[in-house]
Amino acid sequence: MKIFNSLTSKKEDFSPLKKDEISIYVCGMTVYDDCHIGHARTFLSFDTIVRYMRFKGYKVNYVRNITDVEDKILVRSEELNIEPSELTEKYIVEMDNDFHALSMVVPDKEPRATENIESIINLVKKLIENGHAYVTNSDIFFDTTSHAGYGKLSNRKIDELISGSRVEVDPEKRHSTDFVLWKRAKEGLCWDSPWGPGRPGWHIECSAMSMDALGETFDIHGGGLDLKFPHHENEIAQSECATNKEFARYWMHTGPLRIEDEKMSKSLGNFITIKDALKAFSSEALRFFLLSTHYRNPINFKESLVKESHISLNKLYNSIAGLDLKKDLPLSNDAKNEFIKIMDDDFNIPGALAVLFNLSREINVKKDEGNLDKAIALAKELIEISEPLGLLQQNPEDYLKSGVDVSPDKIDKLITQRDVARSKKDFKEADRIREELKSLGVVLEDSSKITSWRRA
Secondary structure (H helix, E strand, O other), X not given: OEEEEXXXXXXXXXXXXXXXXXXXXXXXXXXXXXOEHHHHHHHHHHHHHHHHHHHOOOEEEEEEOEEOOOHHHHHHHHHHOOOHHHHHHHHHHHHHHHHHHOOOOOOOEOOEHHHOHHHHHHHHHHHHHOOOEEEOOOEEEEOHHHOOOOOOOOOOOHHHXXXXXXXXXXXXXXXXXXXXXXXXXOOXXXXXXXXXXXXXXXXXXXXXXXXXXXXXXXXXXXXXXXXXXXXXXXXXXXXHHHHOOOOEEEEEEEOOEEEOOEEOOOOOOOOOEHHHHHHHOOHHHHHHHHHOOOOOOOEEEOHHHHHHHHHHHHHHHHHHOOOOOOOOOOOOOHHHHHHHHHHOEOOOHHHHHHHHHHHHHHHHHHHHHOOHHHHHHHHHHHHHHHHHHOOOOOOHHHHHHOOOOOOHHHHHHHHHHHXXXXXXXXXXXXXXXXXXHHHOOEEEEEOOOOEEEEEO
């Protein structure tokens, strides 16, 4: 298995610390608002990676934290005039509901920052004792110049970072790149510490939680590309200075999500929560779409593309519908071996989806030939290799019936939309609508004057 390691910027052979066991930590949600589809993209990517590793036979210790101590939480709780703990509990429940709706596996551990204050304080103490942190009248800072490798993840030199800093420097900082480990505070979220009441900085939380859960060195650390600098860079620096050991051996980052070629933001009015997306699209279709681009690449969210994903998913379900899937037949595993080969190359999910569709076409051929035993064997193989992707795990007949409106009115409406597209010579859209109807079991028949339809 090869993984693209962000630390070295190249694909590397994956070799876990323990032979058949993998430890993975993913930076989770800061719980002060609803999760959006950018979050869904990141966490579905790691969900699929964990599923695939288990599919390969590894024991996976999957940890995804919850950040429930952060300035944004305090600001939001003041806006809503509620206690920070009430705010975070509300959005933890909302997050769990969203992730469950997308069929994500539950992490083995889900530590919260508020439950790890003692270990965070002990880590800060160790950094001060080792000369890597210093106490000021305001806060406790990490000295970035004390870590010889600072900047190695983001491929930046500390001298350039310091000289190029445009941030107004705290007068008590020694260097512009230094960051807070412990904030002195007497209000809001605060705990007693050797330096007086206060709360932890964001970066130290993840170091403490990940090492508590997985040890001082573990296999994989993941998150969105936006966390690479400074969050993950700072995690490496403080962790390695505290332990004098390698922190995470492989770093994985997911690409950003854009909406109709624009950055998603509330100010642009294109902010889409997971809840909103699930009102418009089925959970599995949304999952299919978000996995259809390689996890390291940017993905562009468009309604038309999600609809195409829905059509593609229906084709897969249609190929296995009507078969006796309970029949016990030997499997060839040819497609499974190809699937594994492709997924072993840095989790190439788009390539793996191509294997699914090739197998689906083969199933349809065998069904047309009347070779149902062969079709059933291939269908069972298709379902098996779809499991790591979280796809095709529903009864096909139930899936094709659920939530799919194939009433005559619906069909006539789509045909009208197709006629409009054809009149505008938008043949790509016309073909898309034809494929959508086909996925719903409706065949169009064009004549010189009208378009008629029939059930497949």
